[in-house]
Amino acid sequence: MELRHLRYFVAVAETGSFTTAAEQRLHTAQPSLSRQIRDLEEEVGVDLLIRGARGVELTAAGQAFLEHARGTLAQAQSAIDAARRAARRLKPVFALGFLTGQEIEWLPEAMRVLRDELPKIEVTVSSQYSPSLRDALVKGDLDLAFMRPEPNVPELEYRLVVKEPLVVVLPSDHPLAACEKIALQQFIGETFIIVSHTAPTVRTVIDEFVLQSGLDIRASYEVDNLAMAVSLVASTRGLALLPCYARNFLPSSLTSRPLAVESPTIDLVIGYSRANTSPILSLFLSRIDHLLARCRSIAAENQASIA
Known part of the structure; x- marks a missing residue:
């Protein structure tokens, strides 16, 4: 017995129709679905479904089997989700924050700095007001943010962007x-x-x-x-x-x-916590001079266009 047999059975039981289950839930041919259900019934050793002119109904055995089939599929999905979460945690996460609207201009520049590291890390991006970015940096929810320099926050270090x-x-x-x-x-x-x-x-x-x-x-x-x-x-x-x-x-x-x-x-600055020991943050900061040079060049061009 395979998980697909359980999925097929649950789909037929819930829709009450081989045709509907095949076309709308499973995207497979009806003859193939019918064959899979027959194989399942043979393995279980009892009839699970009653096929009639008005559709499909569950036998008493089918009712009992349905509850356990749903539970087994749910457990299998939970196992898959847990494995995927564990795999994601193997990658270091670098959390970037942006003053709302600034991500359009500066996210590409930040990603360019991390270009060589992107296959090895997971980058998350959030867009918020500057005070919210400040709080997230202090709490450790963000590693680095493009923001305004918020006063009276000794935990944070700022470097001018433009x-x-x-x-x-x-x-x-x-x-x-x-x-x-x-x-x-x-x-x-x-x-x-x-x-x-x-x-x-x-x-x-x-x-x-x-x-x-x-x-x-x-x-x-x-x-x-x-x-x-x-x-x-x-x-x-x-x-x-x-x-x-x-x-x-x-x-x-x-x-x-x-x-x-x-x-x-x-001032638009990059802010980060002095207590943050993330190696990705250290790497980003070690390459920041090139980014800042590009940023200031862009800013100079923008100001020239304003004037």
Whole structure:
């Protein structure tokens, strides 16, 4: 008796039809299925099914056999799952985190660093707010994250990737879209959309920039993420100050412009725990200079395109 015999029997018992079981559950020919069930009944030594005009019914022996057949198949699947989990654990896991939206730009760069190691390791990727990435690094749930430098976390080490300038995001047909650059004074009287404290580093930079200008510019809306910012700019025809990577996610109905003054910048860093002894992390960090050089070259090109 083989597991396939049990699978065939359970499929026929549950569907009540050789035809349905063959075509929809087992994807095999009905004559082959009927032959397999006959072989099973011969091995068991009793009839398990009653074949009639209205379909298939279980005999009393078939009812008893069905319960044990299901249990055996479940145990077999559990054994398979356990073996696969054990095999996966043989590979070291390297857990990467990204500030939501940044993975599109920086995940390929990170994977390029690990290219030679990829056959030997399992890489997991998560996308979260920067404070959540901070917590995951401290707990050991992540090995490394592309994030904002979160203050007052002595357990973490940061290395600068790029300094991202703020840009103005606005509707493509907004009157200010005709300007090559936008002065902060032009925000006065406009709907101003600002990030909430879910992104505390970005919010602090924007608040300080507006405060130092001495202008009476107040936010009309606060948004928790980039998708909300894009949606509100489109629906309210307002203006938003966002890190320049937001340009990668703008639909054709929105555009971006640089500020007329020197733009404040927001650091994007890689963060990791000082206590993390992962050999994959050590390897990644040993190769980080090449990655950072590439990142800064890309950033320089992006800033040149903004200017």
